[in-house]
Amino acid sequence: MRALANEPRNALDAYQQVATHSAIYPGQGTPLGLVYVALKMNGEAGELAEHVGKAMRDDGLVSTIFRSGNDTEVTFNGLSPKRRALLIKEIGDVLWYLSAACNELGISLSHAAETNIGKLYDRGQRNALSGSGDER
Numbered sequence: 693m694r695a696l697a698n699e700p701r702n703a704l705d706a707y708q709q710v711a712t713h714s715a716i717y718p719g720q721g722t723p724l725g726l727v728y729v730a731l732k733m734n735g736e737a738g739e740l741a742e743h744v745g746k747a748m749r750d751d752g753l754v755s756t757i758f759r760s761g762n763d764t765e766v767t768f769n770g771l772s773p774k775r776r777a778l779l780i781k782e783i784g785d786v787l788w789y790l791s792a793a794c795n796e797l798g799i800s801l802s803h804a805a806e807t808n809i810g811k812l813y814d815r816g817q818r819n820a821l822s823g824s825g826d827e828r
């Protein structure tokens with residue numbers, strides 16, 4: 693049986709289909725829309741980073757004890773349930789804008805995921821997973 697053209701192939705595409713129903717923003721469907729979602733996605737990624745920073749500052753995620761000389765003891769503690777829930781919400785916000793960016797490019801979220809997996813697989817085959825640079 694052939695899948696319908698608009699039928700989601702997996703959870704990522706199902707999410708994208710649902711998220712698209714709430715996608716209302718300036719320039720949607722034009723190059724301005726891509727600029728808008730890229731900016732907003734970075735804002736949401738910043739909110740995610742902000743909560744990690746607050747977990748360090750306010751929740752004791754990382755404890756540092758300075759000892760004599762250059763000795764430093766660093767202890768990593770768990771996230772509070774409240775902070776963890778906030779991080780999950782921000783990850784969802786980032787995902788929403790990733791979905792919107794895919795819409796602006798006319799691709800599915802699964803296409804972006806498969807492209808990334810292909811890139812990582814290729815790097816693994818060439819023993820180039822570590823290091824830096826987009827084109828390694």
Ligand SMILES: [Mg+2]
Nearest residue numbers: 736739782785
């Ligand atoms: Mg947010």
